[in-house]
Amino acid sequence: MGGVRRVRTAAAALAALGLVAALPGAAGAAGAAGTPQPVPSYRGADGAVAVAGKPSTAGAPQLKDGSVYKDSIAPGERYYRLNLDDRSSVYVSAVLQPPGGAKVSYSDGLEVDVLSIENRSCQSGPGRVSFGYDPVPISAVGGRIMQEDAGCQQGGTYYVKVTRETAKGGDPAAWPLELRVQREPKLGGSNAPTTAPSVWPSASPTLPGTDAAARAGGTGFNDARALGTGVWSDELRPGQTRFYRVPLDWGQQLGLAAELSAGTMTKDSGYASPGLSVALYSPYRSLIETEDASYDGKQTGLTLPRTPPVAYENRFASDRKAGAVRVAGWYYVAVTMAGKVGEFTKEAVPVPLTLRTQIIGTPGKAPAYAEDLAAGGFGVGSEDRTAAREGTTVVEAGAAAANRSVMRVVAGAGFGTGTLLLLVLGGWILLARRRTA
Numbered sequence: 206m207g208g209v210r211r212v213r214t215a216a217a218a219l220a221a222l223g224l225v226a227a228l229p230g231a232a233g234a235a236g237a238a239g240t241p242q243p244v245p246s247y248r249g250a251d252g253a254v255a256v257a258g259k260p261s262t263a264g265a266p267q268l269k270d271g272s273v274y275k276d277s278i279a280p281g282e283r284y285y286r287l288n289l290d291d292r293s294s295v296y297v298s299a300v301l302q303p304p305g306g307a308k309v310s311y312s313d314g315l316e317v318d319v320l321s322i323e324n325r326s327c328q329s330g331p332g333r334v335s336f337g338y339d340p341v342p343i344s345a346v347g348g349r350i351m352q353e354d355a356g357c358q359q360g361g362t363y364y365v366k367v368t369r370e371t372a373k374g375g376d377p378a379a380w381p382l383e384l385r386v387q388r389e390p391k392l393g394g395s396n397a398p399t400t401a402p403s404v405w406p407s408a409s410p411t412l413p414g415t416d417a418a419a420r421a422g423g424t425g426f427n428d429a430r431a432l433g434t435g436v437w438s439d440e441l442r443p444g445q446t447r448f449y450r451v452p453l454d455w456g457q458q459l460g461l462a463a464e465l466s467a468g469t470m471t472k473d474s475g476y477a478s479p480g481l482s483v484a485l486y487s488p489y490r491s492l493i494e495t496e497d498a499s500y501d502g503k504q505t506g507l508t509l510p511r512t513p514p515v516a517y518e519n520r521f522a523s524d525r526k527a528g529a530v531r532v533a534g535w536y537y538v539a540v541t542m543a544g545k546v547g548e549f550t551k552e553a554v555p556v557p558l559t560l561r562t563q564i565i566g567t568p569g570k571a572p573a574y575a576e577d578l579a580a581g582g583f584g585v586g587s588e589d590r591t592a593a594r595e596g597t598t599v600v601e602a603g604a605a606a607a608n609r610s611v612m613r614v615v616a617g618a619g620f621g622t623g624t625l626l627l628l629v630l631g632g633w634i635l636l637a638r639r640r641t642a
Contacts, residue, residue: 268287300383388580409460427599439560443543452589452593461485463481480500500542
């Protein structure tokens with residue numbers, strides 16, 4: 206009975222997980238009877254730890270590397286504490302999540318700075334990002350970077366200052382904030398590069414022109430849909446942002462284009478500038494590049510410049526965009542259709558979106574890090590390439606791993622039960638033969 210019970214339990218768990226496994230690649234549908242559905246809110250990280258930042262460094266809560274935290278922030282400053290070693294670079298990202306319909310402007314934004322106990326910035330200045338006209342999730346990053354002739358190289362106590370900037374008359378309410386701390390170890394040995402590459406292939410990419418496959422984007426970094434090289438279809442509604450992720454290994458570049466098809470018009474004419482926006486983020490959630498295009502209800506599109514090849518020495522580049530392409534891992538793409546588009550199109554009818562992605566180059570040799578990069582959420586492994594081929598999110602990849610675990614339980618339980626039955630049957634046959642003799 207124990208074996209049968211294990212099989213039944215495993216089968217029930219497998220059936221439940223099967224519902225989750227059916228999700229990858231399916232595009233979202235419009236609401237019933239043409240009713241516009243609310244734009245999905247940002248999905249926070251599973252297991253994020255609740256924390257409350259302080260208005261000053263006194264009593265600031267500690268953030269640990271490898272962890273994700275959730276807080277909220279009103280206009281103003283919040284402080285947190287770090288205990289750092291003298292062997293690692295550390296990146297602290299903050300994702301601000303305004304509610305749908307919130308009022309934002311280009312003067313509203315978010316800053317993150319890592320400070321010494323002497324209140325000196327550990328970089329040339331805080332990482333900063335601004336809103337456009339739409340209340341979409343934005344991410345800013347501060348850090349302590351290990352390199353020659355730089356401050357903040359010693360181990361000890363540091364502080365993280367997160368500042369939400371709001372224009373006069375802006376929303377005074379506290380908005381959700383997600384904090385993530387990632388650690389990048391130093392290189393081993395004494396021959397670490399100290400200068401940026403002088404040249405790199407920068408020609409416009411030749412993007413794929415194959416038929417599109419469905420890949421529904423996520424609501425943020427935590428449920429971004431994995432993409433490899435190819436053409437992908439999705440859909441957007443006014444004010445919505447979709448997130449995707451692409452694995453870039455050492456030496457590889459990314460080519461990327463986005464297109465919006467014609468929408469269902471409710472007026473003779475309309476215009477939104479920008480109407481389509483695309484943002485590219487690094488594996489530590491730092492903004493690399495943004496491009497946008499106007500939209501008038503007809504076909505529009507844009508192509509981002511090809512990224513530099515992923516290289517450790519990019520961090521020494523004077524160009525901020527090149528400097529962010531410094532480590533292998535998941536690079537994130539956020540695509541937004543402006544809320545203004547809803548003024549001249551049917552909000553209940555999503556507009557088709559096409560993405561064209563190209564991972565350029567073969568994986569190169571990784572730098573000789575003193576420790577494993579994976580602990581900080583960096584690097585590209587075989588499971589990442591599998592996720593890109595299958596188009597899974599982190600959530601679905603976890604469900605698939607659990608699925609495989611359950612299958613092993615089912616197989617083991619089935620094998621054990623079958624073996625027991627064969628042994629019993631063999632015993633009966635042997636006993637019958639003896640009685641006959």
